[in-house]
Amino acid sequence: MRAVLIFLLWLSPAVGRTQAAATLVADDVVVTAQDQLIATGNVEVFYDGIRLVAQSITYDSATDKLTITGPIIVTTSQGVIVTATQATLDPRLKNGILQGARLVLNRQLQLSADYIARSQGRYSQLYKVAVTSCQVCQGQSPLWEIRARAVVHDAQERQLYFEGAQFRIKGVPVAYIPRIRLPDPTLARTTGLLLPRLRTTNKLGLGLKLPYFVTLGDHRDLKLTPYLSTETKTIELRYRQAFANGDIHLDAAASQDTLFDGSRNYVMVQGDFSVANGYQLRFDIEAASDKNYLLDYGYSDKDRLDSALRLEKIQDDRYFSTGLTYFQTLRDDEENATLPPLIGDIQYERRIDLDHWGVFDIGASADLAYRYSDVDGDAGRDVGRIGAWFDWQHHWVSGGVLARAQAGLMADYYRINNDTSFAQSGLRSSPHLALRLDYPLAMTTASGAQHLVTPTVAVAWSDVDGFAAPNEDSTRSELDETNLFSLNRFGGQDAVETGLRAAIGASWTRLGTGGITSTLSMGRIIREANVDGFTPSSGMDAADSDWLIAGQIILPSGTSLLARTRFDEDAHLTHAEALGSWHSQTVDLTAAYLWQAADASENRPSDLSEITLDTTVKLTDHWAISADTRYDLTNGKPARAGLGVEYKNECVTVGLSAARRYADASTVEPETSYGLSVSLTGFSTGRSVANSAASCGP
Secondary structure, eight states: OOEEEEESOTTOHHHHTTSOOEEEEESEEEEOTTSEEEEEEEEEEEETTEEEEEEEEEEETTTTEEEEEEEEEEEOTTSEEEEEEEEEEOTTSSSEEEEEEEEEETTTEEEEEEEEEEETTTEEEEEEEEEESSOOOTTSOOSEEEEEEEEEEETTTTEEEEEEEEEEETTEEEEEEEEEEEEOTTOSOOSEEOOOEEEEETTTEEEEEOOEEEEOSSSEEEEEEEEEESSEEEEEEEEEEEETTEEEEEEEEEEEESSSSSOEEEEEEEEEEEOGGGOEEEEEEEEESSTTHHHHHTSOOOSEEEEEEEEEEEOSSEEEEEEEEEEEEOOTTOOGGGSOOEEEEEEEEEEEEOGGGOEEEEEEEEEEEEOSOOOSSTTTOEEEEEEEEEEEEEEEEETTEEEEEEEEEEEEEEEEESOTTSOSEEEEEEEEEEEEEEOOEEEEOTTSOEEEEEEEEEEEEEOOEEOOOOOSSOSOOOOOTTTTTOSOOSSSSSOOOOEEEEEEEEEEEEEOTTSOEEEEEEEEEEESSOOTTOOGGGTOSSSBOOEEEEEEEEOTTSEEEEEEEEEOTTOOEEEEEEEEEEEOSSEEEEEEEEEEOOBGGGTBOSOEEEEEEEEEEEOSSSEEEEEEEEEETTTTEEEEEEEEEEEEOSSEEEEEEEEEEOOOSSOSSOEEEEEEEEEETTSGGGOOOOOOOOOOOO
């Protein structure tokens, strides 16, 4: 029968008055005449978050020591595990010597030593140490290990201090480091070096990135990354700070290289803050010293940078937003002065519930498009607008038909500078009326599948009276299933879809019993007259629009397919696109196809046809390959290609990648880059997700 004893060295009264009690469980417990407590057989001790398991424990009150016979396992509340063959410890299990010991941190990193000396309840001093997070097989060297003369583990600071460290791969020494400090795997953030990364490109040559991480308290940190190669000297910077009401993130870099005459740099800052009375403040700053810097260093593929400041408040019945945006172009055929580079806007909207009579929306807005150029015409035109609107909407059900009525009026005042083809200022009004009828038909088949078919007809009329405004904010519009039945298919305020028109179409949704969901929709727009402002490839430049067909299918296995196409009355294809994905335990695949007809008004002199592919295939428990590509089918050549190979097990992740960006409108020369990264599980600086362990079999 197992004995349970609650004690605190009752054999030592001075200690007993100051310490909490410990719990001892054993098969047999005796107290000798020499004031020794001896516990034998499946002994367990619980004290101050520490659990000790051993074969026997002897406590000697004269020396105030515990003599423990193993096998011994000590587990702390911080997830530290210590094993040993025998030990001599103080009664609080804080100080002493453990022989034939092994220290395991966070169930990842194991440190085997001749013996461990515990002191101050904080430090573990290990001597003649072998450190690894790899599977250790009898008679075999692990994939990697660090052999050291001594290692000190600071449990409070969660740091490992190595002396005389030797890094080995499969038992072969490859590096010697006299002293090094590394964080243990329980520490998420600490100041110190991160694992280096090799990068080589045909423009910048072979280079090494050596990041250094700096903690600046619990809510701030900084990462500095020197990047040195045969062609560049670069310093990269990342700063993050969390506040009580938001956060800020900064990325920046500065370079001196052989590709550009002078210094090069970029900065990108993002911030998001909750301010007083429910307002949200967001800002985004983006700037680069030259047009090719971001591409040359692989920082971003953006060809227009936007710096924005926005204040917003969203409530159940009202909305407010105001912002200012500055654009910087990186395109060779554009100039900042003529974009326009500066855009400002402000908007307020209020919804009033009229109970059985629908809802009433009122609002006001203003915006400004400013160009630095003083030339007359599009390249120098400045446009300011201020406007207000009201809109009434009501819906009801009659005879199974869902009816929605809408009526409203929008009025705007425009001010134009530096464009004599437009009047300098003027008022414009635009009334509108609309009625939409949906007739949903539902059915459940004998198999349990649910079908919903909804024919829809939407009739609308709107007009514009007064000032003829330039179109600054609605230059790109496209017919799709989301705007087929919209009142106005222009995206902004400047352009208004006018005249009498009707949209007809239908949608079908199926919910299968096996979790398969599919949808299909089709329709077109019929107008009494053509509307100016739509481009030829939008599908809406004629009085009668193209036919639209769109569908989607989602399978419970993780496969999905979305497709959309448009064709004209003569059944000529005008637009086609498809996006598919397949996700399983071994494959992640995403593929997309796009075809667009030539359209000079959208700066597309020839047909566009391309396919993109992004996939990762898990070959085994340890090996995976990835590939991505974008291929120009029109010209029969690739635009981008990448290949990666990754090996991952319980103790290491090694990644090798190669990428090539081919010449296009934004870059004259193609570029090839290679990357190598190594992550050792067990240290916070290179921690990776643990994978299945390597086998110890033959």
